[in-house]
Amino acid sequence: MSATSSSDSSHAGGHSAHGQHDLTHCENCKTPLHGHYCYECGQSVVNPIRHVGHALEEVFESFWHLDGRIFRTLRDLLSPGRVARNYIAGHRVRYVAPLRLFVIVSVLTFFVAKFAIHIDETNQFVNITNLQEGTVRLGNSKSLIRRADSIAEVEEVRARTLKELQAASAQVPAEARGAIDKSIQGLNRQADKRIDTLRMEMQLDGAQVAAQKAEGQRAAATSESDSINQAKTLAEVESARDARIAQTMQDDPAKWEAQSDMAIARGNKIRTINAEAGCRIAQLQREHAVASEGANVRKSDFDHYGEPDCDDIGDPLSFNGKPWSATTNPLIVTWWPKFANDWLNKQVGRGEANIKRLTKEPWLYVRAMISAVPTALFLMVPLFALLLKLAYLGSGRGYLEHLAIALYSHVYLCLLLLAMFVLMLLGGVITPHWSGFGWISGLGIGLLWTWMPIYLLIMQKRVYGNGWPLTLIRYTVVGSLYFVLMSMAAVFLAISAIVQM
Known part of the structure; x- marks a missing residue:
């Protein structure tokens, strides 16, 4: 009676006190068991929710199928075309399915890329004794560049300011030079932009040039722009801003564009005045932080004070x-x-706002690009399979066979990229201690780039079995069309990354 009850309990409860392998009936469908898996529904006798080790095994089994197939697949991928040829020939059990492998490898590759592709965004303590004076000098130089009437004048201001910034950079610790380097980049952008504007003005009618210069002289005489850029306190900035806005509101409408566009043009001018005032306020706040906090001021704290670099004002x-x-x-x-x-x-x-952040925080753009690449590849692989289908019409292969070939080829490309990123990571760690590794890493990356198209060509030859002349023609056509599609996708990806920053 007791044995029967125990047996019934085992059948009904699904496991015995001695362990899960004492099961006699499937927990799912109650079919008598004759092995590790139920022959009726396929469920394993192992219950992952009753043992941590089995739970981890279940995770790896689901994602990687670590029963030898992942290693066999990766090993056979080293031989161009072997996995794709065997898989479409029906030898599927020995390999990981192409879509599953592609998703895992692509996500892993570009996860590693986020660490390998590094743009300095250090947040070190700033200890620059002349930072306050340098900020004022840089702001004045940019103001002079915006008001310059000739290319020679722009270049003279640029050369003088760059010399001062480079001298300041040589006097500070290496970890604090990032801010100065960004200031140099901003100055060069401002100077190049003003030079482009002056060159356009030189192409205008002489009367238009004279009128623009006269307008510039009147503006300089009233010192409207300088009133903000030279302000020493927040109160002076506010006063100068209000005065310029009031003057703008009183201007004769004839100064503006067509009457119907007057409100837009006036609004843009007021927006520029407000932006200039905001930049000057940010400069003053940063100067005050350096003066009051001294060596304890951090670069990250400056973000609370606003944007002091007004390169994009008026554009x-x-x-x-x-x-x-x-x-x-x-x-x-x-x-x-x-x-x-x-x-x-x-x-x-969103894109317009993010473009302004792009020059200040380029790492955000790089991260957005890297995060978007797996999605772009996921969309491009079916297009590549379609190109293969069109190129090999009459081969008797269905679209899904071409898709499997495309997936395995992209898996290998992702593995090569992963190897490159690993070399980059190792280079960042080892090269500072052994300079020769930088050369080795660079050579390895170059060889991997060279091997990519060669691998794809050999793979296409082995999978489809055509002669070399016909394979080369089809490879060139498919490759060229895919390159065009990839270029278009890259442009879309770049725009999308700006929006998603």
């Missing part, structure tokens, strides 16, 4: 010859519905 995004605005001058695709155009302009607005 708004424009469409139809007018500054872009989501309300007054939106980007419209005529055949799109309203909600789609609203979404588009929302993305344009």
Whole structure:
């Protein structure tokens, strides 16, 4: 009676006190067991929720199938075309399915890439005794560049300021030079932008040039711009800003563009005045932080004070010859519905704001790009398979066979990229202690890049079995079309990354 009850309990409860392998019936469908798996439903006798080791085994089994197939697949991938040829020939049990392997390898590759592709974003303590004076000098130099009337004048200001910044950089610790280097980059951008503007002005009619110079002289005489850039206190900045805005509101409408665009033009000028005031306020706040905190001031703290670099002032995004605005001058695709155009302009607005961050925080853009690459590849692989299908019409292969070939080829490419990123990581760790490893790492990366197209060519030859002349023709056509599609995807990816920063 007791034995029967125990047996019934084992059948009903699904496991005995001695362990899960004492099961006699499947816990799922109650079918009598004759091995490790139920022949009716396929469920294993191992219950992962009752043992930590089995739970971990279940995770690895689900994602990697660590029963030898992952290692066999990776090993056979080293021989171009072997895995794809065997898989489509029906030898599937020995390999990891192509889509599963592609997802895992691509995610792993670009996860490692985030660590390998590094842009300095250090957050060190700043200990620069002349930082306050340098900030004022840099702001004055940019103001002089914006008001320069000739290319020679721009170059003279640039050369003088670069010499001062480089001298300051030589006097500070290496970890604190990042801020000065960014200031040098910003100065060069400002100077190049002003030179481009002056060259455009030189191409205008002489009367237009004279009128622009006269307007510039009147502006200099009233010291409107200098009133903000030379302000020594926040109160002076506010006073100068209010005075310039009041003057703008009183200007004769004839100064502006067409009457219908007067409000837009005036609004843009006021926006520029506010931006200049905001930049000067940020400079003053940073100067005060350096003066009051001394060696304890951190670069990251400056972010609370605003943006002191006004390189992009006066250069708004424009469409139809007018500054872009989501309300007054939106980007419209005529055949799109309203909600789609609203979404588009929302993305344009985010992109415009992020472009201004791009030069200050380039690592955010790089991270956004790397994060988006796996998704882009996931979309590009079916297109590559379609190109193979079109190139090999009449081969008797279905689209899904071409898709498996495309997936395995991209898996190998991702593995090569992963190897490159690992070499980059090792280079960052070993090269400072052994300079020769930098040469070895660079050579390895170069060889991997060279091997990529060779591998794909050999793989295509072995999988499809054509002669070399026909294989080369098809390889060139498919490769060229895919390169064009990849270039278009890269442009889209770059724009998307700016929006998603």
